[in-house]
Each structure stands twice: as C-alpha cells, then as structure tokens.
Amino acid sequence: MPQMNMVQAINDALRHEMRRDARVVVLGEDVGKVGGVFRVTQGLFDEFGDDRVIDTPLSENGIVGTAIGMALYGLVPIPEIQFADFIYPAYDQIVSELAKYRYRSGGEYPSKLVIRTPFGGGIRGGHYHSQSPEAQFIHVAGLKVVCPSNPADAKGLLLSSIRDPDPVLFFEPKRIYRAAKGDVPEGEYTVPLGQAKVVRPGWHVTLVVWGAMLYEALDAANQAAAQGVECEVIDLRTLWPLDIDTVIESVKRTGRFIVVHEAPKTCGLGGELVALVNEKAFLHLEAPPVRVTGFxxxxPYTLENEYLPLSHRILPAILETARY
Known part of the structure; x- marks a missing residue:
C-alpha cells in the first residue's frame, strides 16, 4: 500500500474518477498546465487534455456558474476555488442556484458536482488566505459539506462526493496538505459520507474536531492523558449531513463535551453541535459543553498561532472540563 500525502491522495482520486467516468471534468484557475496553486491537479492536463482539465479566467462566480451549467447537462464537474476565502463571489451561485435545483425540479435536475477548495490557517497566509467558511454553507439546505483530515480519508471521501447525487463542498485543510502522510489504498474504495470516526478512544471527555485541528486535538489529548484524563477524539469527516449519533453515544459515556474548530466562535458549527448535545444528551452531561475556536x-497574519485553537489552548479546556 503506497504512502501518500493529502495532495497526492486527492490527485489520485481525481485521476481515478476521470479514468472511470468520461463525464468528469476539472476546471478552475491554473488547474491545467500549472497543476493548481498547490499542485493538486498536477499531471491531469497531460493525461486528459484541455477539454476535461480547463483553465478558467479569474472569476469565481464564472467558474461555479459554468460548472452548474455543465452539471445540468449531464457532466460531473469538479470546480476548484483556489482558496476558500475567494469563494464569496460565487456565493449567490452556490446558495441561490446550486443548492436549490434538485428541490425546485422535483429531483429532475440534481446538479451533481463537487466544489473543491483549500481552507483554514497554518501557512501564514493572513486574513485573505486563511478563513474557514464551512458554517456558512452548512446553514444552506441542499448542500453537503465534507472535510478530510488524512490522505486515506481524503481519497475515499472525494470518491464518495463525486458519486453523490447532491452538490458537495469539499474543504481541504491546506495546513496539512503535505504534512499529513499515511497509507492510501490503490484503486477503488470509498469512505461513506455522513459517518464520523472515533480516532482515539477515551472515557473522561469527548473531543470533536475536523480537518487540521485533529492533530492539535490528539496532541492535547496525549498531554491530558499524562495527567490522568483520557479523551475520546472524534473526527467528523462529513460536516453535513452530521453524524450526531456517534457524538451523542460518546457524550453519554464521558459526560463531557468539547468541540474545536478554526472558524470564529459566533455562529460556527461548534454552536450547533453544543445545541444538539444539549438537546439529546443533557441529562448525561456532568460539565458545561465547551468550544475552543478561532476568535x-x-x-491575523503575525498572531496566527495565537488565533488558531492549537493544543496549548485545547489542553486547559480539557483539564478544566474534566475537573468541573
């Protein structure tokens, strides 16, 4: 089984689906000859040509609008938005059009496509290249939102997303594009959408994360274990539809809940998770739920490591919650 980083695993998934299904096309800024700003699409142009790997103008609303039109006519487009921060010019296309087609047409026009975009901090990109806008799309009915944390899941989740009948936003944590490495099965396999994964079993505190923050949570959990506190770490993988059952099952065992995400606290996905835990496991809670998030x-640019919810911010929350 080959070792890959996330860039290689995503590239492998794209190549696999383009070979398997002639309807699959890739489009976006510099995705062709250059292979994308992070080289995720490198080599696809040479193999599939410019009618299936399409360099577009610098126009996010044009990229997504074109992809929607392709999907309505039976293609399976995979548009790339170079950074999630640049997705806002296409927001109306995604929210007002893409998310609504399946519903408004009674299922006749499902608009099957996957929007890939790198998101989050950790590369010293400042405020225009580090945002985490996932909650703004989770709020929109008709969209699915996925965020892998490792190469094997990245490939399996992307294959599932491309084959899903609904439009999917596929957020790729660029901080770990090359830092996260692991065994990735060759060829055909999928990771089902809507299934979280218990990455680290524990019985004192439930810790829910996604994307690059998984590794910060695991580091904090290992430090907490040295002080006698065992955390159960859950990687959501699919942010919507949400696998709340796995979370609730864990909280019923631990009685304590912490959620970690890079996005700002107010109206982030962490708030929805806290609400669901309160609704479904209130009588099992032994401490108030806690959010460790961006501000x-x-x-910021210079204070990036102060803004991000790294392990040095997660550990005190774990210990305080465990001792409550």
Missing part, C-alpha cells in the same frame, strides 16, 4: 476577528 471573532479577522484572521
């Missing part, structure tokens, strides 16, 4: 400010 309600623009993402």
């Amino acid at each position: 309600d400010t623009p993402f």
Whole structure:
C-alpha cells in the first residue's frame, strides 16, 4: 500500500474518477498546465487534455456558474476555488442556484458536482488566505459539506462526493496538505459520507474536531492523558449531513463535551453541535459543553498561532472540563 500525502491522495482520486467516468471534468484557475496553486491537479492536463482539465479566467462566480451549467447537462464537474476565502463571489451561485435545483425540479435536475477548495490557517497566509467558511454553507439546505483530515480519508471521501447525487463542498485543510502522510489504498474504495470516526478512544471527555485541528486535538489529548484524563477524539469527516449519533453515544459515556474548530466562535458549527448535545444528551452531561475556536476577528497574519485553537489552548479546556 503506497504512502501518500493529502495532495497526492486527492490527485489520485481525481485521476481515478476521470479514468472511470468520461463525464468528469476539472476546471478552475491554473488547474491545467500549472497543476493548481498547490499542485493538486498536477499531471491531469497531460493525461486528459484541455477539454476535461480547463483553465478558467479569474472569476469565481464564472467558474461555479459554468460548472452548474455543465452539471445540468449531464457532466460531473469538479470546480476548484483556489482558496476558500475567494469563494464569496460565487456565493449567490452556490446558495441561490446550486443548492436549490434538485428541490425546485422535483429531483429532475440534481446538479451533481463537487466544489473543491483549500481552507483554514497554518501557512501564514493572513486574513485573505486563511478563513474557514464551512458554517456558512452548512446553514444552506441542499448542500453537503465534507472535510478530510488524512490522505486515506481524503481519497475515499472525494470518491464518495463525486458519486453523490447532491452538490458537495469539499474543504481541504491546506495546513496539512503535505504534512499529513499515511497509507492510501490503490484503486477503488470509498469512505461513506455522513459517518464520523472515533480516532482515539477515551472515557473522561469527548473531543470533536475536523480537518487540521485533529492533530492539535490528539496532541492535547496525549498531554491530558499524562495527567490522568483520557479523551475520546472524534473526527467528523462529513460536516453535513452530521453524524450526531456517534457524538451523542460518546457524550453519554464521558459526560463531557468539547468541540474545536478554526472558524470564529459566533455562529460556527461548534454552536450547533453544543445545541444538539444539549438537546439529546443533557441529562448525561456532568460539565458545561465547551468550544475552543478561532476568535471573532479577522484572521491575523503575525498572531496566527495565537488565533488558531492549537493544543496549548485545547489542553486547559480539557483539564478544566474534566475537573468541573
């Protein structure tokens, strides 16, 4: 089984689906000859040509609008938005059009496509290249939202997303594009959408994360274990539809709940998770649920490591919650 980083695993998934299904096309800024700003699409242009790997103008609303039209006519487009921060010019296309087609047409026009985009901090990109806008799309009925944390899941989740009948936003944590490495099965396999994964079993505190923050949570959990606190770490993998059952099952065992995400705290997905835990496991809670998140400010450049919810911020929350 080959070792890959996330860039290689995503590239492998794209190549696999383009070979398997002639309807699959890739489009976006510099995705062709250059292979994308992070080289995720490298080599696809040479193999599949410019009618299936399409360099577009610098126009996010044009990229997504074109992809929607392709999907309505039976293609399976995979548009890339170079950074999630640049997705907002296409927001109306995604929210007002893409998310609604299946519903408004009674299922006749499902608009099957996957929007790939790198998101989050960790590369010293400042406030225009580090945002985490996932909650803004989770709020929209008709969209699915996926975020892998490792190469094997990245490939399996992307294959599932491409084959899903609904439009999917596929957020790729660029901080770990090359830092996260692991065994990735060759050829055909999928990771089902809507299934979280218990990455680290524990019985004192439930810790829910996604994307690059998984590794910070695991580091904090290992430090907490040295002080006698065992955390159960859950990687959501699919942010919507949400596998709340796995979370609730864990909280019923531990009695304590912490959620970690890079996005600002206010109206982030963490707030919805806290609400669901309160609704479904209130009588099992032995401490107030806690959110460890980014701050309600623009993402900073020089203070990036203060803004991000790294392990040095997660560990005190674990210990305080365990001792409550």
